[in-house]
Amino acid sequence: xxxxxxxxxxxxxxxxxxxxxxxxxxxxxxxxxxxxxxxxxxxxxxxxxxxxxxxxxxxxxxxxxxxxxxxxxxxxxxxxxxxxxxxxxxxxxxxxxxxxxxxxxxxxxxxxxxxxxxxxxxxxxxxxxxxxxxxxxxxxxxxxxxxxxxxxxxxxxxxxxxxxxxxxxxxxxxxxxxxxxxxxxxxxxxxxxxxxxxxxxxxxxxxxxxxxxxxxxxxxxxxxxxxxxxxxxxxxxxxxxxxxxxxxxxxxxxxxxxxxxxxxxxxxxxxxxxxxxxxxxxxxxxxxxxxxxxxxxxxxxxxxxxxxxxxxxxxxxxxxxxxxxxxxxxxxxxxxxxxxxxxxxxxxxxxxxxxxxxxxxxxxxxxxxxxxxxxxxxxxxxxxxxxxxxxxxxxxxxxxxxxxxxxxxxxxxxxxxxxxxxxxxxxxxxxxxxxxxxxxxxxxxxxxxxxxxxxxxxxxxxxxxxxxxxxxxxxxxxxxxxxxxxxxxxxxxxxxxxxxxxxxxxxxxxxxxxxxxxxxxxxxxxxxxxxxxxxxxxxxxxxxxxxxxxxxxxxxxxxxxxxxxxxxxxxxxxxxxxxxxxxxxxxxxxxxxxxxxxxxx
Amino acid sequence: xxxxxxxxxxxxxxxxxxxxxxxxxxxxxxxxxxxxxxxxxxxxxxxxxxxxxxxxxxxxxxxxxxxxxxxxxxxxxxxxxxxxxxxxxxxxxxxxxxxxxxxxxxxxxxxxxxxxxxxxxxxxxxxxxxxxxxxxxxxxxxxxxxxxxxxxxxxxxxxxxxxxxxxxxxxxxxxxxxxxxxxxxxxxxxxxxxxxxxxxxxxxxxxxxxxxxxxxxxxxxxxxxxxxxxxxxxxxxxxxxxxxxxxxxxxxxxxxxxxxxxxxxxxxxxxxxxxxxxxxxxxxxxxxxxxxxxxxxxxxxxxxxxxxxxxxxxxxxxxxxxxxxxxxxxxxxxxxxxxxxxxxxxxxxxxxxxxxxxxxxxxxxxxxxxxxxxxxxxxxxxx
Numbered sequence: 001x002x003x004x005x006x007x008x009x010x011x012x013x014x015x016x017x018x019x020x021x022x023x024x025x026x027x028x029x030x031x032x033x034x035x036x037x038x039x040x041x042x043x044x045x046x047x048x049x050x051x052x053x054x055x056x057x058x059x060x061x062x063x064x065x066x067x068x069x070x071x072x073x074x075x076x077x078x079x080x081x082x083x084x085x086x087x088x089x090x091x092x093x094x095x096x097x098x099x100x101x102x103x104x105x106x107x108x109x110x111x112x113x114x115x116x117x118x119x120x121x122x123x124x125x126x127x128x129x130x131x132x133x134x135x136x137x138x139x140x141x142x143x144x145x146x147x148x149x150x151x152x153x154x155x156x157x158x159x160x161x162x163x164x165x166x167x168x169x170x171x172x173x174x175x176x177x178x179x180x181x182x183x184x185x186x187x188x189x190x191x192x193x194x195x196x197x198x199x200x201x202x203x204x205x206x207x208x209x210x211x212x213x214x215x216x217x218x219x220x221x222x223x224x225x226x227x228x229x230x231x232x233x234x235x236x237x238x239x240x241x242x243x244x245x246x247x248x249x250x251x252x253x254x255x256x257x258x259x260x261x262x263x264x265x266x267x268x269x270x271x272x273x274x275x276x277x278x279x280x281x282x283x284x285x286x287x288x289x290x291x292x293x294x295x296x297x298x299x300x301x302x303x304x305x306x307x308x309x310x311x312x313x314x315x316x317x318x319x320x321x322x323x324x325x326x327x328x329x330x331x332x333x334x335x336x337x338x339x340x341x342x343x344x345x346x347x348x349x350x351x352x353x354x355x356x357x358x359x360x361x362x363x364x365x366x367x368x369x370x371x372x373x374x375x376x377x378x379x380x381x382x383x384x385x386x387x388x389x390x391x392x393x394x395x396x397x398x399x400x401x402x403x404x405x406x407x408x409x410x411x412x413x414x415x416x417x418x419x420x421x422x423x424x425x426x427x428x429x430x431x432x433x434x435x436x437x438x439x440x441x442x443x444x445x446x447x448x449x450x451x452x453x454x455x456x457x458x459x460x461x462x463x464x465x466x467x468x469x470x471x472x473x474x475x476x477x478x479x480x481x482x483x484x485x486x487x488x489x490x491x492x493x494x495x496x497x498x499x500x501x502x503x504x505x506x507x508x509x510x511x512x513x514x515x516x517x518x519x520x521x522x523x524x525x526x527x528x529x530x531x532x533x534x535x536x537x538x539x540x541x542x543x544x545x546x547x548x549x550x551x552x553x554x555x556x557x558x559x560x561x562x563x564x565x566x567x568x569x570x571x572x573x574x575x576x577x578x579x580x581x582x583x584x585x586x587x588x589x590x591x592x593x594x595x596x597x598x599x600x601x
Numbered sequence: 602x603x604x605x606x607x608x609x610x611x612x613x614x615x616x617x618x619x620x621x622x623x624x625x626x627x628x629x630x631x632x633x634x635x636x637x638x639x640x641x642x643x644x645x646x647x648x649x650x651x652x653x654x655x656x657x658x659x660x661x662x663x664x665x666x667x668x669x670x671x672x673x674x675x676x677x678x679x680x681x682x683x684x685x686x687x688x689x690x691x692x693x694x695x696x697x698x699x700x701x702x703x704x705x706x707x708x709x710x711x712x713x714x715x716x717x718x719x720x721x722x723x724x725x726x727x728x729x730x731x732x733x734x735x736x737x738x739x740x741x742x743x744x745x746x747x748x749x750x751x752x753x754x755x756x757x758x759x760x761x762x763x764x765x766x767x768x769x770x771x772x773x774x775x776x777x778x779x780x781x782x783x784x785x786x787x788x789x790x791x792x793x794x795x796x797x798x799x800x801x802x803x804x805x806x807x808x809x810x811x812x813x814x815x816x817x818x819x820x821x822x823x824x825x826x827x828x829x830x831x832x833x834x835x836x837x838x839x840x841x842x843x844x845x846x847x848x849x850x851x852x853x854x855x856x857x858x859x860x861x862x863x864x865x866x867x868x869x870x871x872x873x874x875x876x877x878x879x880x881x882x883x884x885x886x887x888x889x890x891x892x893x894x895x896x897x898x899x900x901x902x903x904x905x906x907x908x909x910x911x912x913x914x915x916x917x918x919x920x921x922x923x924x925x926x927x928x929x930x931x932x933x934x935x936x937x938x939x940x941x942x943x944x945x946x947x948x949x950x951x952x953x954x955x956x957x958x959x960x961x962x963x964x965x966x967x968x969x970x971x972x973x974x975x976x977x978x979x980x981x982x983x984x
Contacts, residue, residue: 148774322705322736369925377701385682385699512767519762521742521754522725522808525817526763529772537775572795582784583792590785591792597799 034091035136039084042127044075047083050124064090087131096132097222134219142167142216144224149539152202152230160226162212163196171216180225181209181506184311184338202230207506229503229539258289259554265563267292269481269601272562274299274472276487276601277440278309281504282495285559300472304465311338313348315490316439317355320378325511327364334358347461348432352379353423371415372396375422381431429457433467441476442485484600489517492527492599499560499593500534502541524599531593535586542585549577552585560592562601636982637941638965639901642845642857642892643713643958644885647689647734648838648864649924650908652676652935654878661878664886665906665937672904672939673981674948679933680910680955683924686737688909688955689860693741695959695973707740710972713959714755715743717856720968726812727855728755729848733841734862741860746972755858756808758848760840764823819851838863838877842884846891849898856966859888867912867922874912874922889939903940903965905958910934940965942982951980 048069056068065086067079075083090101102125133141145164152158160177167173177190177198183206190210192198202208208228214221271291275283283291291299303309314337318328329335334354340346346354355361356375365371372393376382384393398405399418405411410421422428433453437445453467471477487495493513497505505513513530517523534540543552553573557565565573576583592598646655656674659666682688687700694710711719714728732738743754762768781789808816823844838861845859861881867874885906892898912922914930924931934955939945942965956975963970964977 320705324736373701377704383699383701385684385687385701508767509771512771515762516768518736518739519757519759520816521730521739521757522813522816524808525813526820528813529817529820532779533772533775533777536779539775566797568795569797573792576788576792580788580791582788587785587788588792591789591796594789595793595796595799597796600799 034088034131034134036081036084037137038127038131038135039087040075040080041137043087043124043131044069044080044083046124046127047087048075091132093132093134096129099128099132102128102132133222138169139171139216139218140168141219142171142173142214142221144212144214144221146210146212146224146226149227149229152200152228154202154205154230154232157199157201158228160190160198160200160210160212160228161196162198162214162224165196165212165214165221165224167214167216169216171218173214173216176213176215178211179208180211180223181207181508183207183230183504185307200228202228205230205232205503207503209506209508227506231502258292259551259558259564263292263558263564266481268558268562268564270296270478271299273481273601274303276491276495278303278312278472279306280312280315280491280494282498282559284498284502285555288558296478297469297473300469304468305342307338307342310341313341313436314338314351317352320435321355321361321364321374323355323360323364327360328507329355329358329360332358334360344462344465348464349423349428349461352428352432353419356419368397368400369393372400372418375419379422379431380425380427381434382427426454426458430454432464433457436468437471440471441480442483443476443480486599487601489514489523491601493517493530496527496531496534496593500531500541500589501537501539527599528594532590535590535593540586540589542589547577547585549574553577553588556588556592560589561597635967635984636965637901638903640853640855640857640898640903641940641962641965642849642859642888642902642904643692643962644842644859644861644888644904644906645689645692646861646864646881646885646906646908647685648862648877648908649685649867649910649912649922649931650864650878650934651911651922651930652933653911653930654875656935656937661875662882664882664889667886668889668904668906668939669937670946672937672943672945675907675936675938675951675953675978675981676948677933677950677952678907678936678955678957679952680931683910683927683931685862685865685909686740689738690741691955692907692909692958693858694744695956695963695970695975697956697974705736705740707743707745709745711744711746711749711753711970712741712755713962713966713970714856714858715746715749715753716959716963716968716970717966718753718755719749720963721855721966723855724812725754725756725808726852729845729852729854729856730755730757730858730860731841731845731848732757732759732860733761733837734759734860738860738862741858755856758844760844761837763820764840764844815851819847823847836863837861838881839884842881842888846888849888849891849895853897856962864908868917869919869921871916871920871922900941903938903942905936905938905962907936907955907958908934909955938981942984944981944983949980953978953980 047066051064052066052068055064055066067082069075069079069083087101091099096102130140135141143165144162145166146160146162150158150160162175162177165173165175175192175194175196175198177192179188179190179200182188183204186202186204186206186208188201188203188208190198190200198210200208200210206229208230209225210228211223211225213223268288271283271288275281275287294302318324323329337346337351337354341348341351356379362371365374373384376384376389376393376396382389382392384390392407395405395407396418399407399412399421400415402414404413407418407421408425410424412418412421430450433450434445437443437449457463457467490510493510494504497503497509504510516526517530520526550570553565553570557563557569573583573588577585577588655662655665656669656676680688680691681697682691682699684700686704687698690698690700690708690712693712693714694708695713696708696710698708698710700708714730717723718725718728730742732741739757739759742757743749743751841859841861845857848854848857863877863881864874866877889904892902892904910924911931911934912924913926914928915926917923936958954975956973957978958975959973960970960975961978961981963973
């Protein structure tokens with residue numbers, strides 16, 4: 001009788017599991033998240049053998065309590081069901097590969113000394129992963145496979161190969177490609193051939209991240225990701241927002257005449273500073289040459305029409321709102337703001353309103369209190385906890401909730417009203433200008449400048465680029481170049497990638513490296529680690545053996561330090577490169593990148 | 602400052618660091634000091650933690666209670682603000698700091714780290730902060746105060762940012778860096794000798810080359826090691842405490858701050874909040890045990906543990922706990938402190954404030970917190 005009871009319980013559990021249909025999107029912890037029979041066949045014993053020694057004891061189990069199996073080969077169903085349910089709580093149905101269950105340490109020293117499960121190729125790991133992905137006994141998830149990285153040419157079609165992907169059960173698979181990340185200004189698309197391949201034609205230089213997911217009709221694979229680094233060719237179309245070299249043949253005899261000129265260090269410094277401040281990266285040598293003889297005013301005007309510049313501004317605003325990592329807008333209209341700002345289709349004020357109105361902002365700042373507080377603080381510069389602002393916050397929250405309320409002398413009764421009223425205040429203009437000045441100059445804005453420019457911007461929201469033009473060509477900015485500053489983290493990371501690899505980092509690379517850099521009060525040690533990692537990578541751009549040592553040294557000093565090498569520097573570096581076998585181009589670059597001068601601009 | 606990392610420089614720097622200023626300064630300071638504490642660990646159990654889940658439910662925090670048995674409980678610490686960033690900053694400055702919840706700037710008042718470094722003329726590697734919460738908490742290492750600031754700031758390690766699998770994967774996608782060989786060291790030295798002196802940037806928190814080298818090696822070890830592997834709810838806090846244990850071991854700092862934050866998961870889940878508290882308690886226990894196991898630290902290290910504020914009295918609609926009702930559960934927190942200068946096995950009911958923490962910490966360290974508004978909590982101390 002008891003046996004029959006367990007059988008009914010088991011069948012009931014199976015019904016719950018199998019009746020839920022496609023299981024991949026089931027919520028975490030739901031019995032519909034993964035297959036019980038699969039669990040029984042492939043995981044029950046493994047969990048018993050590998051985990052139960054600690055996790056069956058309530059004292060040491062933490063939040064993952066397993067019931068010990070009396071007979072691991074033939075587990076009783078009650079225990080099986082309990083362990084199945086306990087395991088489900090550690091699965092992430094939306095991102096199975098990130099499931100806590102897969103990330104648990106194992107090995108001799110189970111809580112620290114062992115390898116990560118997700119770094120092993122064990123069958124047990126694969127079973128766990130497949131379980132998290134919704135595998136059943138008759139259907140395993142397919143696998144998407146892509147090469148890790150390719151180099152492509154701007155304007156030329158490249159073939160992407162996903163044909164190594166497959167399904168372990170032999171089911172036919174469908175391919176779903178997407179451009180997951182792209183350089184600013186790119187509108188390139190993929191053309192899948194339906195048979196595992198795709199054609200991709202980059203339209204601007206820079207890194208693209210392409211993803212492939214395959215589906216066998218019942219289950220989807222994990223996303224495979226590849227990096228496509230698009231480089232310019234001498235004849236590539238000038239679709240890019242970054243200025244194209246007009247006469248330089250970058251791969252042949254770069255900037256020979258330019259490097260031999262007596263270069264004005266002040267001009268070089270100004271060019272580099274403008275690049276680092278407005279584009280958050282260092283210039284290439286051909287860009288330095290291109291802008292060197294262009295009047296500063298024209299260069300600033302060109303930069304202010306460049307989507308790359310506005311992308312930097314946009315990213316900075318996201319940072320102020322802490323719309324980072326998972327809250328960073330990934331798709332939708334908000335992500336097109338840099339291009340629309342560059343084309344003057346939106347003003348800075350409207351751009352900020354769009355960001356505040358995005359779903360990402362709503363998710364980051366849920367509820368009336370958080371939403372209103374952040375808008376008042378980050379858009380107007382108020383400190384809401386100050387007594388004088390408490391009433392404004394209270395009224396704002398009422399308005400947000402749809403009740404009639406009054407702030408800054410204006411009535412409203414919705415979230416939309418609240419945001420509109422806030423952005424209509426001159427305080428909003430003041431706060432925007434105060435921040436922007438500090439970002440560009442590293443100092444507080446003079447009160448008179450703030451007063452005059454805020455009034456101008458409040459009267460004409462389109463005036464923001466003109467104000468920036470005046471600031472960037474004014475004495476405070478131009479004269480400020482003489483003051484050496486430490487490179488901020490993001491320009492440093494992006495510049496390091498440019499200098500070592502000839503490309504900016506992908507957002508994922510940037511995010512993870514930036515977070516690591518910001519994690520130390522003195523980031524020098526980790527900057528050095530990263531510099532060395534990049535220079536020793538196969539991706540590092542090192543000159544060929546037919547090296548013109550003198551020109552190489554000149555170029556690196558101009559590129560990395562914004563100055564020509566001194567006579568002694570040029571002689572020592574050139575001679576060493578020619579005659580000392582231990583001095584390679586890589587050693588030269590490491591010497592420069594690890595020097596204190598590289599930390600500043 | 603020289604940034605190349607050679608074994609020769611490391612050994613030279615280490616030797617100098619061991620032999621020179623800090624030791625002499627410590628000796629001179631030791632003659633003047635009133636208290637026995639030589640090292641102070643200050644744990645901000647931040648994220649909002651009620652006393653109801655800590656000292657009033659000892660089963661949740663057996664390790665904290667174990668520390669309390671050897672020290673003192675102050676159950677009536679009043680807090681003035683209920684935003685995480687400002688309230689946590691208050692603990693470290695001794696001033697009621699009103700900061701926006703998305704504010705990401707340094708405060709106006711000096712932190713206890715700055716007081717200690719400036720007051721005792723300590724080098725950067727002697728004062729540390731280990732955090733778990735990213736951008737905002739990094740602002741706690743130093744203030745914008747004109748007489749203090751970056752040059753007196755603490756060394757910071759934000760474990761969540763650097764010791765994580767994502768950064769590890771970025772590093773691995775490029776390959777692991779090699780250690781420079783002797784030939785390369787010589788080549789770099791020759792080239793660098795020919796270079797003109799670098800322009801001087803605004804001075805900041807700067808470690809000496811030996812510390813930079815030790816840090817670089819430590820970072821590489823940790824990225825490959827256990828700290829990057831800690832995952833799950835409360836993992837950021839666990840990582841911060843794990844880093845604190847390592848920092849104690851490697852640098853034996855004079856002052857070590859730890860800032861947690863994962864308890865804020867309470868907004869959405871009471872149970873997860875309780876689990877985070879239990880996990881943090883476990884790690885605090887390990888931190889305490891590592892101090893007790895070290896003969897040099899055991900009798901000279903004090904620890905102070907308290908949250909920046911509590912949480913609401915009642916559950917919200919999600920069965921979680923917010924922090925905005927101004928109830929005593931929110932506004933009154935408990936501190937556990939132990940060490941050579943704290944009373945033993947006592948619960949001191951006298952009311953105090955969170956702005957009193959910095960003056961007390963600074964007093965133990967033999968310096969004054971001139972801009973702090975609070976008082977020294979003498980009622981907790983043996984003399």
